[in-house]
Amino acid sequence: MFESAEIGHKLPKSRFKREEPRFRKRLLDLQMRLLEKSKFPVIIVVNGVDGAGKGETVNLFNEWMDPRHIRTHAFGGLTDIERDRPEMWRFWQALPPKGHIGILFGSWYTDPILERVAGKDHRARFERRLERIRHFERMLVSEGALLIKLWFHLSKKAQKKRLKELASHKETAWRVTKEDWKHFESYDKFVDVSEDALRATSTGEAAWDIIEGSDHEYRSLTAARILEDALSARLKGERPVLSPPAPPPAPPIDGRTLLASFDYKRKLERDTYEKKLDKLQAKLAMLTRGRKMRERSLVLVFEGMDAAGKGSTIRRITPAMDARFYRLIPIAAPTDEERAQPYLWRFWRHVPGHGRAVIFDRSWYGRVLVERVEGFASEFDWMRAYGEINEFEEQLVESGAIVAKFWLSITSGEQLRRFKARKETPYKRFKITAEDWRNRKKWPDYARAVNDMVERTSTDPAPWDIIASDDKHFARIETLERLCERIEAAL
């Protein structure tokens, strides 16, 4: 794979001098058009062999273009807030907004490769991580990002020469660390593992470009050309063709649905309810304050039709928790910073650290519910959301989160009763709008969307709990019970 990047590519200085101004002008121009349109972000992943000129190239990019709209991120060791969140969290935080260029130096490839080289990762885990990267990059491209992946290569001989050269000059000696020499010792293994990684992640939507790094002129102009070509094509509207995800199956022909299969008649009398509520709240209080919780986090998701009782159920849960422990995130319209990022970004930013809980009142499932039904998201977008969501939740669980998701399910008749009751209660009138009535007309569409959602996103690490909610007392107790069970099982 790297053979053609070990043949000593080089260009004369004169050619570089001649061509550089043209590239500069062209790149700056493309960057300005990117910024003006602000329709998509550019993400440049920079990886490769030590000493192959990664840093120099990034510096050149910053020199050639307007550095005010470039965000260069270098990833070093994990900070303590990164350590107890999913490993992709810090990359999500570093994503450039639409219209900007983000250069990621030491990207999501660095740790998987280095840990495999060091023998810390089994083959299976390594491959799992690469698969996750493929999904992540596919998501970025689906969201419109222009993803450019540059791999800077050096032959073993060239690397040794380069490191020695750097070490021999006073001004550059600081750049060669002990770690670099240690990496050099495992050059063969590194190249071997990298080859596997590149092969597994060179997809149609996010191919690698390999650049031989020994000659400054060749390396720089090659990188410039790759960037120019990619930006120019994308600005012309050329986008990689992505095969569509599998559509949800047609509704079953016998007309039976998951939600209809629940028993909505179950009730709890006030007395029993209050006794049970006290007991369960006390239990939840103990569970969330326990020592074991300090090593875990809690992510709760509440979804349901309008008037299903999300708010009132959440209000039975929060009093059992310490206010310092949880944060409640109501999902409303995104801010403009959120709109400039991929769909899941606004949820990733709230991922809790260990010893903390986040409760989402509506969530990322909006995409496969309201956005699907109302046509706010294209079919391609909501269909891919199932897989992206599963991946997101799986990562949460792997990093120590307990993910509990509740669908508060009411019947259409009960919704009507509640709407009417709200209309008649003065201080609840504000809770019912024309939109609620409009949504209600689409009940069958929503019911189907919920069915598909549960079918596709009720996973082993993050299953759905469907709570028959026609009786509020029953629903609250049921939710608290399931929640306590999930936490107990996980701790």
Added chain:
Amino acid sequence: MFESAEIGHKLPKSRFKREEPRFRKRLLDLQMRLLEKSKFPVIIVVNGVDGAGKGETVNLFNEWMDPRHIRTHAFGGLTDIERDRPEMWRFWQALPPKGHIGILFGSWYTDPILERVAGKDHRARFERRLERIRHFERMLVSEGALLIKLWFHLSKKAQKKRLKELASHKETAWRVTKEDWKHFESYDKFVDVSEDALRATSTGEAAWDIIEGSDHEYRSLTAARILEDALSARLKGERPVLSPPAPPPAPPIDGRTLLASFDYKRKLERDTYEKKLDKLQAKLAMLTRGRKMRERSLVLVFEGMDAAGKGSTIRRITPAMDARFYRLIPIAAPTDEERAQPYLWRFWRHVPGHGRAVIFDRSWYGRVLVERVEGFASEFDWMRAYGEINEFEEQLVESGAIVAKFWLSITSGEQLRRFKARKETPYKRFKITAEDWRNRKKWPDYARAVNDMVERTSTDPAPWDIIASDDKHFARIETLERLCERIEAAL
């Protein structure tokens, strides 16, 4: 000061039961109006003696109101990204946006008090910290925030009783830590220091409310009443009267100005310029890559009239730095998340950690320049900005930042030449707009604003460098020289 909070205040349970629903309804209603208007944030600072019911009260607030619009922050030990930034940084990050309620548990008071109690802080430093808090709170209130400071108190006897009580029940024993008992041992000292702190920070705009914490009913209803009264008054438009800051003095009667006193005739020929540029860039490269830089950060500010050469000067600095080291922040219109926060928030969020640089292309000085001249900020707002900015920069310097500020100064004649030249160069035409010509008409107002700015914000820790910039070569070399000097002096 605490005497009246040691007299055993208490209320019968029956009264609590009777009054609680009224407070609940009222607080929820006020909260909804706050959210609807979204004109100001509510910041509730919760401090006091251990075991005095701080946590219980915060939990009650979250229960009584809609927790979706309350952000509760508990501050524990410093994370590593907090450690190499100013101590106020984490509180800035925790400020609630307009329309929301932020509850700060363990606020900016905690460390100053505990460190003074532990004998780590001299009296003078303690007082300096309290002064800074006064300025910070005054800023918050000036920005429109409703600031409520609750101090929960217990007599020594009551605290001992409370701790013993908690420790004796299985369900609550976990809440009493060794640290709590250690704190109890220094009760007298703690109360003594706290009294000093409260007295020094009970200002007209941000007074303390002291609540005796031994009785749940008394404590809760008192806190509820304070919150209700404050919110209701503020929503009616009642605001604390803030004495205006001192206005800048009238211009000197001889008409001489600071900016006019520079020699704008100095020039550098291309040859000398290029030689010097190479040398200075190499020097800057070494300085910013040196070992000492890892313990410091760099904050550069570039300001100047339109066409003064900010962009082109910055482009002579960035190539000397590693792209991983610096971040360039162009200041344009704020995002909606930024608009929902105090003025300086959008700059605080970019404060670099150690070993990193941030370059601001325009900055927080916009408030005393364009916003003053164009009337976008009220006189009260831009006049207080001088002090707030000085405080901000002082904190940066204390936390290890090297702050260098450049005013690129051109004469009115030179600006005119450059505007005309831009108009005539096709690829530069986009750089000159009708607004630039409008601004130009206000030259004398801007000149006065610059004078006042330099006079009021050129401080010992963060002085201004004024660079005569009619000759671009001279200006770039001068800037690089001053920058290198500042870094060298600091390291």
